[in-house]
Amino acid sequence: PAFALFGMVFAGWTKRSKKLAVAALLVLLIAGTLFMAACAGGTGTASQSPTNSSESYAILVSGTSGNLQHSLPLTLTVQQN
Numbered sequence: 001p002a003f004a005l006f007g008m009v010f011a012g013w014t015k016r017s018k019k020l021a022v023a024a025l026l027v028l029l030i031a032g033t034l035f036m037a038a039c040a041g042g043t044g045t046a047s048q049s050p051t052n053s054s055e056s057y058a059i060l061v062s063g064t065s066g067n068l069q070h071s072l073p074l075t076l077t078v079q080q081n
Contacts, residue, residue, distance in 0.1 A: 054079040 057076045062069065 055078050057078070059074045059076050060071055061074060062071045064070075
């Protein structure tokens with residue numbers, strides 16, 4: 001919306017003024033792009049506190065061969081760093 005408003009302001013200007021407006025807009029676009037790249041969208045190298053959370057799941061492993069059947073309860077722990 002700001003760029004549209006910027007364009008409407010300069011719509012009635014003379015040819016020389018329009019060239020100046022285009023140059024100013026180009027400078028603003030380039031500066032904005034550089035500033036966005038500099039801050040990396042908030043996901044750059046800023047230190048984030050490590051989270052050592054983990055979740056545990058109960059698993060029952062069963063095996064069958066003919067009339068023979070065995071089961072083994074296991075606990076699976078998933079850690080997120």
